Structure formats: structure tokens, C-alpha cells
Amino acid sequence: MATTRDTWIGQWIWSDRPALGGPSQAQPYGSLDPSRFDQRVLFRRGFELASVPARATVRITADSRYRLYVNGIDIGVGPVRHGPRQLCFDEYDIRHTLREGGNTVAVLARFYGYPVPWWEPSPPSFTMGGGAMVAEIRLDEEIIATDPSWRFAPGDAWRPGHPPGMLLTQLPENLDARLLEPRWMAPDFDDSSWSYARVLAEYSVVGPRGGTRPPTEPWGILRPRPIPALTGEIRTATVLNSRAAPPSGDDPRAALVSALGGAGGDRALLVADFEMIVSGRLELHFEAARGQVIDGALVEVPTAAALDSAPVFRYVARGSADTYLSADSVGGRYLVLALEDATAPVALRIRELLRPRDPVAPFDSSDPRLDAVYRTGLRTVDLTSHDAYIDCPTREQRSWTGDAVVHQSVDLIANQDWRLARWNPQLAAQPRADGLLPMVVAGDFATTQVPTIPDWSLHWIRSVHNLFRYTGDRELVGGLLSTAEGILRYFEPYRGPAGLVEEVPGWVLIDWSPVQVSGASAALNALLARGLRDFAEMARWVGDHGRATWAAAFHGRLLCGFESFWDPGRRAYRDNLADGRRGTSVSEHVAAAAVCADLVPPERKPEILRLLLDRSAMFTTSPLADHGGDALGPSAGQPVSVRPEPDWDTERSVVGAQPFFRYVVHDAIARLGAADRIAELCLDWDRLRADAPTAFRECWEGGSYCHGWSATPTRDLVCYTLGITPAEPGFTRARIAPRPGVLTAAAGAAPTPYGVVSVEIDGNRVVVDSPVPVEIVDRSGTATPHAAGKFSARF
Template sequence: MSTRLPGSDRDEPWRGHWIGAEPAPVPGVSGGLSGRGFSRVLFRKEFRVGSVPASLPLRLTADSRFVVWVNGREAGRGPVRAQPRRWRYETFDIAPFLEPGPNVVAVLVTYYGSATSWWFPAAPEGGINGDACLVLDCLPGGPDELVSDASWRVHRSTAWHFLGTFGVPCEVLDARELPTGWTRPGFDDSHWSTATVLTARHWGGLGRSRPPVSPYGKLLPRPIAVLGGDTIRPAAVLDARLRQKPVWASEHPGSRVVQHLESPGDPVPTEGCLPLSAALDADRTLDVVIDFGAITAGFVELDVNAPAGTVFELGYREKPKSVGVIETTSDYAAGARYISPGGRSVYTALELAGLRYLYLTVHVPEAAEVTIVDVAVRENVYPHTGTAYFSSDDEEIDRIYRAGIRTVQLNSFDAFTDCPTREQRAWTGDGVVHQMVHLATNEDWRLAQHYVELANSPRSDGILPLSVAGDFEKFQGFTIPDWSLHWVHGVHNLHRYTGDRDRLAPSLPTVERVLRWYEQHLDEHGTLSDLPEWNLVDWSSVFTTGRTSIVSALWARGLLEYAELCDWVGNSGSAAWARERYAGVAASFEDFWDARRGLYVDHFVDGERRPAASQAANAAAIVSGLAPRERWRAIATAMTDRSALVTRSWIGGDGGYDLQKEEDQRRGIQRIDWDVEREIVRAQPFFSYVVHDAVARAGCAERIVDLVRDWSVFLDGGYDTFGECWGWGTPVHGWSSTPTRDLVVHVLGIAPDLPGFERVRIAPRPGPLRDVAGAAPTPYGPVEVDIRGEKATVSSPVPIRFVDLDGGSRHLPAGSHHLLIQRAVPTIDDISGKPSA
């Protein structure tokens, strides 16, 4: 376990130099992701201490990633993902790892070469970047040797290479080529090269070698908590067989492990657990299927006893492979390959993986006994801390609450990601749901704040990338413009929950740039038309072509939120602009109203109002306030009428991606296969957060409990996480976790009433739950609500505005209060988050 110190405590000038290994790899020759400059370099430095100090902070960073050991014990990993010119460093207290006498710090630095899901290279400037590089020093007063300079020893390793994929790269380690004992004192590194001090060679660089220096600039401290978790071991060994070794159809281990599952094989006794031994020869493989019982995410560890050259192909899967079935969703290739150095050895992955099932294929160069001693995943997720909870008299609802927390945690690393199994990208829009779950359930809000800061990386035209700090941002291609509007909502969320003006101030100019990006697409009516790029909304079959109600309403929500933020910081000019643009949308939004159906339609094409209506359009109309208040309840009732709802997606369904639908979508063909005059397209799990906000705002929050029951469909087969879409997609997608937030914010009714929780709003709407209780974090401590029948107890460290079912408010001081609550037919509720007079 690493011991980290807050990076913000260290702002002394750097004494360490950027160092690397010469010669640098030649692009296209060294292998790696698409064969463009992948490299792993080993750095080590021995030093002596007379007596072990109480504390010895060590700070370091590297491009692209590092693992640091002290005396053979792992002390930490890093840095967190970031844009190259906002690069981060880590600080560790290494005193617990030290011993009197000789010690060693050893660092493995990975340079990916070409962009991945979580990293992209800095612009080439020569000198510092373009290869594995490291900078390191310790607190003044520590050992003088612990400063990165030319005295360090370096070795460019040939033990690893990568097989590139669309999402998570595949790690291949030939442990026979890895120096034994290089992380421990006493290793003979005399044959290694000395490190090269890297200097800036650009105009104005002046040969600098210490931070701050371009391209990384001033290094920033780690802004979030250390990741970690339990070590997860298999729930069961499902199958083990000896099979005839095939002719491999793929180089990728994730494909190899399922290549010959249909082939007959001889069962190997397992008793459902490890260890497992088998006698192999060069013509046969040992194929093992292991189930961890649920999705997990972290570093795979494989403990084996095998002769040198034994190959272990590891395939990581979120769902079991169905023999004879082509699965377009789950047949992505993910895995690793480990080649044994001989004898007892342990493979510990350097790359994080998400999986439930581990498919393992073992083959040997010659006849030998092989033992799989143990397999585990050392989880590496963001900590869920504090005393927040939710419990009720309905176990289904309680299970849904817990599943949302677990789903978000499995997508909370150094950023909020879509899924740990397929991509691990920090999608700009997805993260708003993760953020809201953190704010409602996790005492540690640093990652919720970092979501906004990391994504504050606009293109030159002001809009945000699809995902940030990775390949999509690097390539600067088309984006999902409405993802930027969800990010704006994330900024507003932080305003309400934290009330931190100083921290939010850098985001506000970007909010305005995002909103102004849309101005060029206003039509003569004042609504948005003919939007370019990928206007996703979610994976449901909604229409955003032509004149769009959905994106116009999301933009309007953003304008109102920005106006509120501007009022908060005293920017009256931008507030007036935002309200003026909002008024322009409001003036003609009525055009989308279908009075016959009592719903808003999705769009106009060529001046004609088309009949397609969706939950997305109507929810957005309510949360933006564009729909007249007197319509809200009827709209909420109509758009949640299960007899009229249909589940449709332009690209998926029936268990996976529909390749024909996907191709049609790319060509602009969107086929309506539902009764467009009567039926309403249901939102997918992501946009359901907007739907549930609309239902609650319309005074129907009592229905939230029954709406979130739909998420129980994901929790079959031992899964404890929410999937990507209704009926298809990954089984662990963070953007689907709104029920957990909803149970806190809409059912318990706990939300900020003034920025920073200077006052809390409590508006419980338990619906069919007779007994329900829970607590939510605030900057001042938890707020707790406990309802037993018609009696409620509320406890708060800050003043309370208690909202009754009829919309009336009671103002209460901080402390504990016993109240009677109504369980009558509700009226329109105030959940705007705005303070009352």
C-alpha cells in the first residue's frame, strides 16, 4: 500500500532534472501501439540512510506512466491522466519502505508512443518529450542522491510490447527478458547505461532541464484521492480442459482464448477452485474459465509454476463467451500475454483491466507440468468514503441504490470513465451522472470536482471534445456537442453543492464559449437547427436533425444555469446575454407542441413538424422551463405512460449492436419501426437522469421509486452493476447510475437549497416505501432523513427548508426535528434548487 502526501503541500522549486535513456526508439521500429514509439524504461538509484526518518516525501512524475518501488516494495503509481500541458505529479512518503543502510528507488516508466484511451503525446518539441522520461526529487534535507540526474542507471527493456486495440491496449510480457531483482538493493546495474539529462531545445528553452519547462510547463499536484481496493479472488473455476493446440488465427490473446472453445477437450479435475495442475505437451493447451462472480477492475495477478517459455494467454471478458454465437457487444479483444521465466513466478499487470470472467489458455514449448497456483485482481478504484447510506423496507430498491454506487466506483479511476472493460475513456458527457452520484453519496468530492476541471479543455471553436485526456482529444475530430451541455450542468452542480467560487471561476469562460458555439446554429425562430457533428442525446431513437427541440431545450437549460452562475459571481453582462438568448428559444418553442397528444415532438424538417415524440424531448422541455408550468404534470404523466413507451435504438437492440442499423445510421438512414403517432420513445439509462429530474420537477417525485425499478433488469446473473442500454451494451456503464442519485435527491429529498449547502432542502417523496432512511454528505457533515410511516426525523448540521408534498415550505434551524409528512396526491413541487424568499 502506498503512502501519499498531498501534492499541494509541495511547491518548492524542482531539484530533479528530466532524465531519459538514449538512444530513443525509432518510430515504426520499436513496436507498441500501431508500432509508433512504445517503450518501457527501467530507472534505478541506490542510496544510503543512517537512520530511517519519520517521513520522507518523494515527488515524481513521468511521461506516460510510472510504477515506483522502494527496496522491492511497490510504493505507488501515477500520474493521473491529464493533458500534456497540465501534467501532474505524485507525492509519496517512502519512509515506511526504508531500512538503515543501502536502499534503492526503482521506477518503471511506460511511454505509449501513440494516443490511447487515457493518454496522448505532447506536441513534439525535441529535447524533453517523445520518449519515456522521468523527473524525481525529495524534500530538502533528504538524501542528496534522491534527485533525478545523470547518476541514475537506466535500461531500455525488451521484455514488453503492446498489441494495439480500439480501447484498452493489450500488454505482452516476456519475463525471461526482465532483469531479476532490479527493484531491490544489491542488484548489479554496472552494465546499465547512465541516465541522460534531457534539455529543452526549442527557441526560448535555454537548455532548461528542470520543471517548469515546455511541453509540460509547471507540474501540478495530484488533485484526487489515491486509488485502491480489495484483492478479489475467483468465485469459481467454471471449466478446465486439455485441447489440441490450434493454428492461431490471431496474435491477440483475448481472441486466442476463445478460438477453440467448440473443440472437444479432456476435462481436468478442478473441484471448482485453484490451484490447478496439468501435464502438457507442445501439441496441447490447457484452457481454463474463471468467474470472479461480479465485475471487478484493477490489476490482474497470476501466480504460476511453469518452465521457462510457458505462454499464458489471458482473455478478459465481462460476459461469458457463448459458443457458436457472434456477440457484437462483448467480442472486443481484451487481455494480456505472460511468458514465464521459469519456476514459481507472479505476473502483475501494469495496465488496469475490467472483467468478470478470465479465460486462460496455457501452452508450452515442450512437455511439462504446469500449475496455476492463484489468480486475483487487485482492485484499483476511487474510494467511497463517509457515512452516507440508503435503506428501506424494499430490498429491491436498496439493491438498486448499492448497484449504482458500485457501478460508478468501477468507473471512477483517475477520471470518470464509461466502462472499465471496453474503453476506459473519460467521456465529457457521461461523467455528469458519475459526478451526481458522488455528490449524493460520497464524502470525497474531489473526483466530482476534477471531472469539471479535466474536461475544461475546449477545441479552438469553444466546444469540448468527445472525451478528454486521450486519443479523441488528441485527434480533434468531430465531437458530441450536447456532451458539452451536460458538462455545463456539471459546473452548475458544483456551484450548488460546493459553493466554491474560486475553484469554479476558471470554468465559467469555457461555459460561455460552449453556449456561444451554439449561437451560429440559431434559426430565424430562435431555436437550434441543422446542427453539425454527432448529436447523440443517448442511444435511443431520437431525432435531432432539422430544427431540434431536444438540443434547443438542453441549450436553454445551460443558458439559465449560466445566468445563475453569472449572478453568483457578479457578471451581469453575461447573465443578461444568457437570459436574452433563453428568451429567444422560449419565444418559439411552442412550435414543437402537439396539442392533440399533449407532448412536444422531437423536430421539424423543411418547415414541417414531424410527429416523433420522445421522453428526451419532453423531459428537456420541463427541466429547461420552456414548457409552461401548468403543463408539467400532464407531460410527466404522458411521457411515463408505460402503455405508450417503446424502447428503440438507432444502432442496437436484441442483445447487441445491430451492424445494419449502425451502417444505416452512418448513411443518414433512420428507420421508424414504431407507431410514431401514438408511441413515445423511451430514454436509455443515461438520459434518464433528465427524465427523472423532469418527473420530480413536475410534482411527480412519488413515482421515482417505481421508475427506478426498471434498473433491476441489469442485476440478474450475479451482476451487481448497471448496464449501458436497455437490453444490450456493457454490463457496467457509469452513465446508467442515476437511480442512486435519484433515491437520495428525489426520494429522500436531500439537496442543496443555497450554494455550498448553506441551507439544505429536504423534500421527501417516499412513494410506496413506508419506511425509508438515508444520509447524504455536505461540506458540514451528513444530512439524515428517517421516515417511518407518516413520521419523519430530519437531522442537519445546517438550516433546513423542508418542502411538504403540497409545495409549502417550513424553515427549520440546524439540528434534529421530528415532523409529520403528507402522503396525499402531490401538486407541482419546487425542486429547482433555488432558495425561497
């Protein structure tokens, strides 16, 4: 993303206790002090206005988190997800909050310290990287900036938390409201007893010293927020039941687990239902006696196992004006609360915080089941689109590098606002020194101490190819090609004698299915070949023919080597080669990825298509079948990385894809000329709706109850059933290839940079309304050009 340097008047400020430990023998350039992790600081700055200015804005950012108030009004939270050497700022229009006389800007700032799913620490120095905030209030020509005149108080009402475990690194919230004046952010609050803020001056062993204003190490130039503010509806929960609960004790998680497990006591456990998966900031209003302890969590299902990966909170009531507003976004369907008086009034709601979606006409067809599948997929992506595309709003909130290709694909066909679809691949373009991307974007698992998933980087290349096809933005795509090249070149040294990459380290995941990957993985080689083909196409498009030639040559070597996986007796590609021998397992992952990578000779394509369409041969056993809030729990059960050797009939059975990899499967079926089967295949998701009708689960069985990577049908009912895709980069021409299959009628729309393309199918006739020229592709593959506008045609 191009940036323009902007001069900051505001200085970096913090309390007098940043979480910095100074130099040590192991870290001579400065270190973090864990004893000061998860600290909050309250800031205030008052000012007088003779009249409300014509223009009034605030721009602000912080390491790690801020919440901004103006005259007691909650304005916003930030910053957006970023890398350890990146930082974005937010800008807000605050004119509507100002008044003549006294005004106050207040900030609740927080430094996590511990890596969390949406934040990773920045490299600390002697003065930076342990908590910082900078802001500017711009009132017409006057600027009120962070400086030593701002006052602060430590946020001692919150007890610092620590990550409960590796999977759940979200910090629990423990707030004693008795220690927090509820009007601390109001203009009439007396802050005269507060201390003056400390200005942070950059200090490093080498380089310039003393800078107190951006840009400084470790973030450099601050970037404007690249995506829209998160928004959403306010949803309320209804109490379903209550029962006896054990005493609170010191650990709110343990108290809730005991209560959900059936233990009784002198407290009450309330279970409330939002009637759908929700995601945002939990807001609870209590009438409670001073000192009453309320423990709670938002979970997917009201079971003790669900608490294995749910962030919990504890609120100690002040006895008046008791409102709990969760510091971080949470997700789930059921709210469980343990409290002393179940009869006291309590209002339970959530302010959803999701990326806004500018909708197009939804998919509407002769089969209401498919219409529901489309809508559920759309809601699933909505719930997993925050400041990045995330896996689930409930269990993790991590932005996994590979998952996002599905979310992005859905946004490109159902959301006229493409800002997040454009930004997410840019945010993820933070490669390791060896060229691969971390398996998580800008979060706890982005550390180099955690091995990556090699195939996730290859799915990221596909997301860049999506930008190429839909946006046609040469500057954007060209800027990402160097990262894509580094990913592809990473694999070159792993080529064996047959030309295939083999023994690639890391976690070769492919999918939550028992695809065999040891030795030379056919699926990984095919995904690599697809990445090379995509890269070559994009490189030629930007005029980089040298790198295009290199990628094509690499693809050619994989094409020759891939023959080693073909078993002429089984008439299928086997999953892997180990110790010079073909494995026995056959999967639709390998068959589909090979088609998408142009590795299948023409004479074999009918056989591959038969394999992919023979759903009776598919089985979809997953290592996540027992990992969920309704099973043993996300961290229990067998290790998810285990790939058992085949114990199934490999001569008849085929390993079927879980919902994620079906995006590759459907792409392959369409490339093989059977796009008319896609609508029928999307009915597989109807069984997921039976289990959880408001969002799609992670796997056919098990996993989280809302996973964005499962939303492929929403893309495919538009791209393949209605047949709306770009005919050339940037959508300057549209390709309409209707393939309704089992449907007698269907309608819907998709956005382009020039407006919305609408399609209505009735029998063998299609009505198109397009802002760009169109080519109609009939069932024989013949393309007929049409001018922009509204017209009808047969197909």
C-alpha cells in the same frame, strides 16, 4: 485549480532512445517516431543511509507512465489523467520502506506513443514529448534527484504493442519473463552493466533553450495530484471449467477467440469467475515450465464476442518466480486463460484500483428491491471512478465528457470525499478552438480529428451547476464559467429564422435511443436552453450580470422558437424540424429536457407529466441492443450512429429514454411536482439487476456490463425519495422534501461540506439530523424552517 510554483531539483531523464523523429517538412518543430512507441525503460538509483530519516518522500511523474518501487516494494503508479499540455506529479511517503545501509529507488517507466483511452500525446519538440521521467527523493534536508547518475536499461522483455482497432486502443501486453530479472528493483541487484540516464534539455525552434528541470515545454508547471490515490480490495477468482484450446500462434487474441469459439488443440482454456465485475490490476501467480506461453484476458462474459473489445496479454514463463501483474488497469468478471498445463497451480486475483469512497449511511427502505438498486448503482459508480469518471472499466475506460454528470451526482450524495467530483469538470475543461469540449477527456478521442458530441458539452455545464449547488465554491465555479460561456456561444451562429439552433455538425447523440435529431433537434435545443438557464444562474451568483443578461436573452429566443415543435393535435412536442416541417416522432427526452429548461408553459405541464408517466406508451429500442459481449460484439452489428426513420406508431408510441437520459427525465418529473413517483420509476433498474446483479448495464438491452451513466437511481432515491438537496449554494441550508411514494418507510443520508444529513421516513413523519439549518417541504410545497440538529416533523 490554483497552483503554487515549486522549484524542482530533479532533471528530466530518459533512455538514449526517446520516441522522437526530429523535424520534417510536415512537422518542422519535431515529430514522434512510431518505431519507438510503447517502449519501457527501467531506472534505478541507489543510496546509503546511516539511519532512517525522520522524513522521507518521493515525488515523481513521467510521460506517459511510471511504476515506483522502493527497496523492491511496490509504491504506486501514475501520473493521473491529464491534457497534452498538463502534467501532475505524485508524492509518496516512503519512510516505512527505508533501512540503514543500502537502499534503492527503481522506476518502470513507459511511453505509450499511441493515444490510449486515458492518455493523449503531448506536442513533441526535438527533445521532449517522446518519453521523460523526473523524480526527487527527499530525505530530511537531502534531495536525491533524477540526473545523469541514474542508471537505466531498456525494457526489452516487453514486446511493443499497437492498438487493435478504433474502439479498442488499449495496448496489448506481451511479456517474456525470461528476459526480465525478477529482482531488478531490489537493493542487492547488480546494475553495474546498465547505462547512465540521458538528461533531456528543452530545445525548441523559438523561446528559451536548455532547461532540464520543470517547468519546461510542453507541460509547464507540474501540478500536485488533485485527487486521492486509487485503492480497493483484493478479489480472487475461482476456476469454473477448462477445455481444449488451440496452439498459441503469434496472436494471443486470435488464440483466445478460437478457444472460446470451440476450437480444440493441445493447450487448455481455463475460465475463472470473480463473481462480480471487477476493475484494477490483474495479478496471476503461476507454476509453469520455462518458455510456457500463457494467453489471457479479463472479459465481461466468456464469449468470443467479448474479446472484440478486451485487452489481451501474453506471458512467457521464466520457470521460477512467475508472477504476472498487468501494466494497466483492466476490468471484467471472467478471466480466460490459455496455457499448456491446466493442472499446474495458478493463483488468480485482482487488486482493485478505484477512487476511495468515504461512505454515508446507505438507502434502506420497505422495498428491498430498491435497496438493492441503490447499492448496485453505487458499486457501478465505484467501478467507473478511476483518475476520472469513465464509461466502463471493461470495454473502453474512456472519460466521456457527458457521461460524468451521473457519476458526479452520485458521488455528491453518497461520498463524503468530493475531490474527484470537483476535479473531473476541471479536467474536462479543455475546449477546442471553437468552444466545444471534445467528447472524451484527456484520451484518444480527445483529438480534434474526431468530431465531438455537441450535447455532451451541455451535460458538462450541468456538472458545473452541480458544483455550484453542492460546494458553493465561487473560485472553482467562477473559473469554469468562461469554458461554459464558450460552449454556449458556439451554438449562436447556428440559430435559424425561428430562433432555434439547427444543422449543428458533429454527432448529436442525446441517448442510445432513436430520438430524431436531423434539422433542428428539439432535445438539443432544450439541453442548450437548460445550459443557458444554469449559466445565467451561476453568472448572477458570482456577480457577472452582463453575461447573465446575455444568457437570459438567448434563452428567451429559444423559448419563442421552441413553440415550433409543439403539435396541438398530438398534444406533445415533436422531436425535430426538418425542411420546415415538424417530424413525426415523440420522445420523453424532448418532453423532459423542455421541462428542465423552463420551455413548457404552465398550462401544458399536466399534459407533459401525463406523457412522462405513461410508461405503457414508451418503447426503448436501442442501436446497442446487439452490441455487447453476449451479442455480436461491441464493434459488430449495425452502426451505432444510425438513426432510422420512425417505423413505429408515432401517434401512440413514445421513444423512451435509456438509463443515461433518465436523470433528465426524473429531474423533469420532480419539477412537475411528482417526485413521489420517482421510487416507483427506479424499479425499472430491477430488471437490469436480473441480467447483471453486481453492476448496471449501459442500456436496457446491450452495451457494456458496467456503465457509470446508468446509476441515476442511487442519486434519485436520496435526492427525490428522501428529498435531501441543497436549499442554497454550498449547502449552508438543507432542503428536505420527502416523497416516499410507494414506500412506507425509508432512511438514508447525504454529505454536506459541514457534515452528514440523515433522514428517516416512517409514514407521514420524518426524523432529520442535520449539521446545518433545514427547511422541510411538505407535499403542498409549504416550507417550514428548522434549526440544525435532530428533530421530527410531519410532511
